[in-house]
Amino acid sequence: MSRETRAMQDDDATSPAALWLLDGEAQWNRKAGASGKGCSDCHAIEKMKGVATRFPAFDPSIRKLINLDQRINLCRLEQQKAPALQLEGRELLALSAYVGKQSRGMPIDISVSENTKASLDAGRATFQRRQGQLNLSCAQCHEQNWSKSLAGSTIPQAHPTGYPLYRLEWQALGSLQRRLRNCFIGVRAEPYAYGAQEYVELEYYLMWRARGMKLETPAVRP
Amino acid sequence: MARVIVNVPATAKRGEVIEIRTLAGHDMETGFRRTQTGELVPRNIISSFTCSYNGEEVFRADLHPAIAANPLLSFTTVATESGTLEFRWTGDNGFSATQTAAITVV
Numbered sequence: 567m568s569r570e571t572r573a574m575q576d577d578d579a580t581s582p583a584a585l586w587l588l589d590g591e592a593q594w595n596r597k598a599g600a601s602g603k604g605c606s607d608c609h610a611i612e613k614m615k616g617v618a619t620r621f622p623a624f625d626p627s628i629r630k631l632i633n634l635d636q637r638i639n640l641c642r643l644e645q646q647k648a649p650a651l652q653l654e655g656r657e658l659l660a661l662s663a664y665v666g667k668q669s670r671g672m673p674i675d676i677s678v679s680e681n682t683k684a685s686l687d688a689g690r691a692t693f694q695r696r697q698g699q700l701n702l703s704c705a706q707c708h709e710q711n712w713s714k715s716l717a718g719s720t721i722p723q724a725h726p727t728g729y730p731l732y733r734l735e736w737q738a739l740g741s742l743q744r745r746l747r748n749c750f751i752g753v754r755a756e757p758y759a760y761g762a763q764e765y766v767e768l769e770y771y772l773m774w775r776a777r778g779m780k781l782e783t784p785a786v787r788p
Numbered sequence: 789m790a791r792v793i794v795n796v797p798a799t800a801k802r803g804e805v806i807e808i809r810t811l812a813g814h815d816m817e818t819g820f821r822r823t824q825t826g827e828l829v830p831r832n833i834i835s836s837f838t839c840s841y842n843g844e845e846v847f848r849a850d851l852h853p854a855i856a857a858n859p860l861l862s863f864t865t866v867a868t869e870s871g872t873l874e875f876r877w878t879g880d881n882g883f884s885a886t887q888t889a890a891i892t893v894v
Contacts, residue, residue, distance in 0.1 A: 579795035582858040585813040588791055737816075737857035 590664025599648025666783030689771025698755030728785020
């Protein structure tokens with residue numbers, strides 16, 4: 567990431583992601599669903615500090631590994647009695663960015679338990695599996711060849727420290743799954759549908775791999 | 789609903805050059821892109837931006853296709869007296885957004 571992009575990210579006055587944060591804050595306080603409650607009726611926003619550093623996480627009620635977006639939707643369905651927000655839709659991204667921002671600067675803190683060990687291994691396997699017409703694995707670029715160039719861009723180490731983030735190429739905010747989809751298409755593999763468990767497991771592995779790094783949500787990337 | 793963010797220093801010395809930054813949430817659809825079925829996506833951009841300082845226009849910009857989404861405009865003016873800055877964006881399909889910011893000049 568260039569110095570200019572970092573400057574844009576670090577300054578709330580110029581970060582385009584700030585537009586989504588405004589939306590996220592409005593939604594946090596807005597009443598929704600049959601319960602007539604907003605997020606802020608149950609949670610104080612200050613209590614959301616650190617939450618984003620722990621996702622994806624195992625949810626004991628549905629006994630499944632879920633990411634932050636899915637956790638927000640779970641709250642909507644069960645607590646607010648409102649329809650789930652569309653994955654990758656503007657509303658969910660805004661809310662997830664707003665929650666994520668509360669943990670800005672905190673180290674990623676992914677825990678692995680008996681319940682999630684299998685998911686971590688599955689995520690690692692996906693990361694190392696060759697796939698697509700180009701027959702490339704994630705690891706071949708992001709572990710063996712990082713810092714080299716791919717069509718003029720530097721190959722990063724694939725640490726998802728700032729999602730959902732504003733990508734200048736997208737001219738919009740997008741989730742980690744959208745970014746993964748990008749790489750899948752890049753190696754000519756068929757991407758999974760948004761919300762697929764394979765994506766969540768890969769997200770989990772990547773976040774575990776980046777544990778200890780500081781969260782930058784919502785980041786700005788080229 | 790339009791979302792805009794303006795960044796103006798709250799206080800300034802008389803005669804000081806102040807930097808103003810504005811960010812407007814907009815898709816800035818160029819009008820040159822086509823859908824998968826080949827139809828042209830109609831142009832939808834912000835076409836004009838003005839900033840007035842106590843009613844007097846101090847900055848104006850015409851925007852065109854090929855300006856990225858969510859345009860960020862940064863410009864300077866001289867702080868002359870306390871008052872309000874009014875920002876106005878207008879564009880295609882009746883797009884209009886206004887925002888004001890107060891400044892105290894000492």
